[in-house]
Amino acid sequence: MSANSINSISEFLLHAGTEYQVFDLGRRLEATDNQTFLEIENGSAYAPYPRQQHAWFGIVFWNKNASTQHYIWFVKLPLDEQGLVVTAARNHFLEIITDALGQSVAEDTQKAETLPDNPYSFVPNQSQLAQFNALVKNKLNQPLSEEAQKVEAYIQAPQLVDWQQIPMQSVADFVHSFNTHPKRDVLEKAITSNISLYSDVFLNTLMEMSESVSLPKGLVAMYLSEIDKNDDINLAALRGTSDATFNPAINSKLLDLLKDEKSLRLDILSVIAARHYEQMEPLVLSAFLEQSAVVDEKEAHNGTLFAGFFSDLVQIPKLRRLVLTLLRSDAHSHVLGSAFKQLFVQARK
CATH class of the missing domain: 1.25.40 (Serine Threonine Protein Phosphatase 5, Tetratricopeptide repeat)
Structure with a gap:
């Protein structure tokens, strides 16, 4: 396979025998359907959530006939003044990946994730990575971390659970599964009732992990009240009240x-x-x-x-x-x- 025989990242992934799911990591974390991603990368549709003159994507791909291993590329593509992807840059990234990988993605080798240094790859910060992982699990129906149960336990009985044993990823997993949780109403009531009992660190993490999730009205109201509750502005609460x-x-x-x-x-x-x-x-x-x-x-x-x-x-x-x-x-x-x-x-x- 050569750069001359393919015309898009989407086509590369299909020719390599993979299935894939694209996530927009711009202003919100959102799953993007494959056709929309193709139109965006081809410059025929605007990037919906541009940030710093780039479109930001997390591309998860796998070959289900080879193994259960999932690979991830984090790719940022520059935009022109109108907000359309600069296709010359996209083509340059294509050239880099085809020169580096050939058809190794189809062979399911570790080379799939180890692209050479290039100006289009990026590493999300810890907060964004935790939210991204949670969204991927939710979208691909993968199991949540076992520690997510500790989040639920702490929310309901903060006096009995050590919040310091709860990692950020578990909070993100909990938040991204909240809207489909069978005990959602009970947990929402617990959060609003116990807010004064939570550690500031835990509460801020909970709010920050909520920034790409549509929340019930009660939680939105609670987060809004936290923004300027004290003399300072709570940036986690400000982020957590983001809405689509x-x-x-x-x-x-x-x-x-x-x-x-x-x-x-x-x-x-x-x-x-x-x-x-x-x-x-x-x-x-x-x-x-x-x-x-x-x-x-x-x-x-x-x-x-x-x-x-x-x-x-x-x-x-x-x-x-x-x-x-x-x-x-x-x-x-x-x-x-x-x-x-x-x-x-x-x-x-």
């Missing part, structure tokens, strides 16, 4: 937060941009960009911080029109207007 659809309660909370000086921090703005794009109707979008402009000026970034957030959000298909409409509007504050003018100045350089 517009949620009025989350939207309202974000609008209040973005009107507060507490949100004048890069880490807070980064979480909102990365996890709460679904809540960015015109009011929240405008408030977010205004806070970004204030932080940029306050920390003397000379427009680079604001430009980074702007270019990041404008590549999201659902936000592109809103962002460009706001850019062309005259109905915004002096601070935001100045930031937009600086964008045009930078664009001309």
Whole structure:
């Protein structure tokens, strides 16, 4: 097999005799059907969850006729200004894998996961990797870690279980199986009732592992109350309230937060941009960009911080029109207007 005989990553995997499942690791962890992935990698469909001008994927593949072994590639592909995959980069990655592997994937050898160094592979951080593993198990009907039962036990009786014996992966496994759990209602009630009894470390891990899971209203409300419960902002709670659809309660909370000086921090703005794009109707979008402009000026970034957030959000298909409409509007504050003018100045350089 050579790079000249295949035209996509999808085709390579099929020709190599594997079955595969693709997961988007951009702004959310989401399973992506194979046809959609093919259209995205071919540049005929927009990457739905772009991050840092790239599309991020975890590709799980296996040859069920050879063994039960599953392999994973973590691949990031650069996007053009419109948010479409740069196919020349995709083709370069194809050349790398075909030169390195030939047909060894079909032979089910360990070489399948050990690609040579290349600019398209990445390693997820510990939190994202735990969530990814949990999602893969859930999607492929694989068994959860045995330690997930300890999570359930601790949630119901925190006084009787040592939370320090519960690994992050087990919390992720529990969260990703929560919506189909036979005792979901009982566990939800236990979480809201026992919240004051949980270790801060455990509670923050629970909330962080929830950032790509649709939660019941009761848990969403609890997480929202944790965001600014104290003087500081709880980033885990802010991440955990991420939702795949517009949620009025989350939207309202974000609008209040973005009107507060507490949100004048890069880490807070980064979480909102990365996890709460679904809540960015015109009011929240405008408030977010205004806070970004204030932080940029306050920390003397000379427009680079604001430009980074702007270019990041404008590549999201659902936000592109809103962002460009706001850019062309005259109905915004002096601070935001100045930031937009600086964008045009930078664009001309």
